[in-house]
Structure formats: structure tokens, C-alpha cells
Amino acid sequence: NIAMAAQMTDAHRRFLQVLMSHGIMEGSEARKLHRRCCEIHKVYYAHDKLDDFISTINSHLQPLFMQIRKGMSEVDGRAHYALVNLSETEITKMASDYAENELELFRKTMDLIISSENGFASSTDILNLADQLKTKKMKKKEAEQVLKVFVEDKWLSERNGEYTLHTRCIIEMEQYILSNYQDVARKCNICHSLAIQSQVCESCGIGMHLPCVRKYFRAQTEPRCPQCNDFWSCDIP
Amino acid sequence: DEDFGLSQTPTHSQVQRNLERRSQDQVNKKVSELVQFLLVKDQKKIPIKRADILKKVIREYKDVYSEIVNRAGRTLQQVFGLQLVEIDTKHHIYILTSSLPRAEGENLRRDNQTAKLGLLIVILSFIFMKGNSVKDGAIWEFLRRLRLQPGERHEVFGDVKKLVTEEFVR
Numbered sequence: 001n002i003a004m005a006a007q008m009t010d011a012h013r014r015f016l017q018v019l020m021s022h023g024i025m026e027g028s029e030a031r032k033l034h035r036r037c038c039e040i041h042k043v044y045y046a047h048d049k050l051d052d053f054i055s056t057i058n059s060h061l062q063p064l065f066m067q068i069r070k071g072m073s074e075v076d077g078r079a080h081y082a083l084v085n086l087s088e089t090e091i092t093k094m095a096s097d098y099a100e101n102e103l104e105l106f107r108k109t110m111d112l113i114i115s116s117e118n119g120f121a122s123s124t125d126i127l128n129l130a131d132q133l134k135t136k137k138m139k140k141k142e143a144e145q146v147l148k149v150f151v152e153d154k155w156l157s158e159r160n161g162e163y164t165l166h167t168r169c170i171i172e173m174e175q176y177i178l179s180n181y182q183d184v185a186r187k188c189n190i191c192h193s194l195a196i197q198s199q200v201c202e203s204c205g206i207g208m209h210l211p212c213v214r215k216y217f218r219a220q221t222e223p224r225c226p227q228c229n230d231f232w233s234c235d236i237p
Numbered sequence: 238d239e240d241f242g243l244s245q246t247p248t249h250s251q252v253q254r255n256l257e258r259r260s261q262d263q264v265n266k267k268v269s270e271l272v273q274f275l276l277v278k279d280q281k282k283i284p285i286k287r288a289d290i291l292k293k294v295i296r297e298y299k300d301v302y303s304e305i306v307n308r309a310g311r312t313l314q315q316v317f318g319l320q321l322v323e324i325d326t327k328h329h330i331y332i333l334t335s336s337l338p339r340a341e342g343e344n345l346r347r348d349n350q351t352a353k354l355g356l357l358i359v360i361l362s363f364i365f366m367k368g369n370s371v372k373d374g375a376i377w378e379f380l381r382r383l384r385l386q387p388g389e390r391h392e393v394f395g396d397v398k399k400l401v402t403e404e405f406v407r
Binding site for chain 1: 265269272273276277280281312315316317318319335337340
């Protein structure tokens with residue numbers, strides 16, 4: 001395995017430091033960063049070798065149960081790279097960073113988001129959870145602040161007073177969510193990844209990511225469900 | 238003593254003996270956990286106390302503490318280009334610094350934490366210029382000139398009084 005034998009250079013380390021400070025990077029940003037790191041440290045650069053470059057880093061991150069993982073944004077369909085923990089048992093990275101009741105609020109928010117129709121939980125619904133926390137109750141003001149921090153740290157995304165999971169969170173916790181929310185979590189019929197925001201077929205119930213819907217129906221005159229062939233009733237994004 | 242029972246520091250050979258009694262896999266797992274713990278704290282720009290390391294990560298492996306810390310330090314250097322530096326040898330407080338040369342147009346993320354760090358540095362410089370000790374009132378007078386009032390909510394810093402008296406003091 002060539003990637004395993006490859007050494008970490010300062011170019012790899014710089015890339016990792018920058019990615020770590022952002023948590024997640026969009027594909028074109030990552031490619032720019034790759035070029036920049038190789039330039040600074042005078043390391044061999046080829047524009048199509050980003051994945052190999054990342055494999056080298058990953059082979060050294062593996063013993064630390066960490067990985068740079070690629071995933072798709074549910075909003076714009078673009079590829080993103082995130083630095084994730086490979087633990088399946090708990091929300092470990094978060095656990096180092098937040099108080100027990102903050103973690104409980106996050107878990108309950110995640111419950112709301114995953115079991116919702118459209119992948120969003122309203123601010124009101126989340127704040128109502130605050131004084132029912134079992135670990136330690138939170139006032140609404142405090143919960144508002146905690147939500148703000150979750151957004152800053154890219155675990156949640158906010159839109160019009162509603163919250164969904166940030167792309168970074170989805171990439172990191174996909175396995176965890178698929179194992180722990182088996183009955184409720186939806187998979188996209190096209191790309192087979194976890195789908196938090198999705199459009200659902202009214203007849204047979206299959207779901208698809210919005211960017212996947214767009215791509216799939218682009219070539220078709222009449223939008224029909226790939227599973228049951230019924231007319232697709234949702235607005236094509 | 239905050240040290241969670243580390244007041245008797247084992248010698249190097251004692252640590253090596255203790256290491257032999259432990260499963261290598263388990264020790265390596267602790268090293269990984271420590272690396273992740275340090276990275277998370279560092280991202281938040283919070284100096285790391287040895288007491289926290291012992292309580293939250295090392296726990297029952299404190300008899301091989303020095304070995305775990307050394308290995309974590311080597312891993313941080315090798316994989317991340319980061320150095321574990323003890324900034325306070327009396328109270329055992331650590332930070333991570335980059336051992337990579339500074340580059341122009343460094344595109345590390347800037348956010349509220351960067352702004353807070355800026356403010357903290359400004360306050361520390363003020364204290365330093367006053368001979369390392371300053372009365373409460375003098376700091377607020379100084380901050381007032383920077384348009385930071387303890388009573389008002391600031392656009393970037395929020396509750397300034399809380400930030401300075403609680404978060405920064407920590």
C-alpha cells in the first residue's frame with residue numbers, strides 16, 4: 001500500500017493544522033490549501049493528487065482513531081472534507097468540550113431533527129427541552145447561548161430560527177446516527193448516504209437529498225420516483 | 238492537592254516497570270485519548286491543567302503518566318507538527334504551539350475566539366506595563382477608553398464583565 005509507506009511532511013502537517021482549525025473545508029478550498037502547503041514546504045505537488053495526499057495523512061491518523069473524511073453538503077451538493085473521530089460509541093469529541101447538560105441538550109436536539117419531516121427543529125421546540133433536562137436544568141437564555149456555540153462550532157446549522165445538523169456533524173456522526181436511529185434515520189435512495197434533509201415520495205416513502213433530486217431529475221422530462229415510478233409531487237430544487 | 242495523587246512522582250525506571258504490567262493496547266488507547274483531549278482544548282485556546290489531564294483522561298493509568306504524556310507529545314509533533322509546552326512548571330499548565338515556520342497569508346480560522354484572545358492580550362499587556370499588578374478599577378478605566386463598559390452588552394464580546402472576571406481569570 002503506497003499510501004501507508006508515505007511519510008508525513010511539513011506540507012501534510014500544515015494542511016492538517018489548518019483543516020483542524022476550520023473543522024470542515026469545502027472541496028475547492030481544500031485543493032487551494034493543498035497547493036499552498038506544497039508550495040510553502042517545497043513538496044511535490046500534482047493538482048489531482050489531493051486524495052493521495054489525504055490518504056497519507058489518514059494512515060497516520062488511524063492509530064489515533066481520527067480521519068479526514070469526505071462528504072456531501074445537503075444544501076449545495078458540494079464535496080467537503082472534515083476531520084472526524086472514528087468512535088462509534090459516543091459523541092467523543094463533543095464530550096471533551098461541553099458540560100453534561102449541554103451534551104444532553106444536543107442529543108435531544110438531534111432526536112428532534114432526525115425524527116422531523118424536513119430535517120429541522122424549531123428554536124421554540126429546542127428551548128422547551130431546556131428545563132426538562134435530566135442532568136441539570138437550563139434556563140432558556142442559557143440554552144439560547146449554548147445553541148449559538150453549537151452553531152459556531154459547526155455541529156448545528158441555523159436557518160430562519162430553525163436548526164439542522166451541520167455538514168460537519170453529519171460527516172462525523174453518520175455511522176453513529178445510522179446505528180442509533182435505525183428506525184427513524186433516512187438514507188438517500190440515490191447516493192445511499194444518511195439524509196437529514198430530504199424530499200420524500202408520497203406513494204412509497206423513499207427519500208432523496210435535495211441535490212440528489214436535482215441531479216437525478218435533470219435529465220428527465222417527467223419527474224418520476226425511481227422506486228415506484230409515481231409522479232414526483234415535491235418541487236424540484 | 239489538586240494533582241489527583243501525583244505528588245509522589247515515580248522515577249523513570251518505576252514507570253517502565255509499571256508499563257510492563259499494562260496491556261500495550263490499553264496504553265496506546267490512552268495516548269490517543271490524550272492527543273484528542275489536548276487538540277480539543279487547544280482549539281478552544283484554553284491552557285490545559287495537569288489536574289484535568291489526570292482526572293479526565295489518565296485516571297487509573299497515573300502510574301505511567303509520564304510515559305503517556307511523552308508518547309502523546311511525540312505523536313503531536315510527528316503527525317500534527319505541534320509541540321506540547323509546559324508554560325507554568327509550578328502549577329503544571331500546558332499549551333500546544335505549532336513547530337511549523339510561520340507562513341504568509343496563513344489561513345487559520347478567525348472567529349469570536351480570536352477576538353477574545355486579542356482582548357486578553359491587550360489586558361495582559363496593560364497589567365504587565367503596570368508592573369504585573371493592577372487594581373480592578375484601573376482595568377475597567379483602561380477598558381472604558383477602548384469602549385468596553387462592564388454594564389453594557391458589547392457586539393463582539395457580549396457580557397464584558399463576565400468575560401473578564403470569569404472566563405479570562407480562569
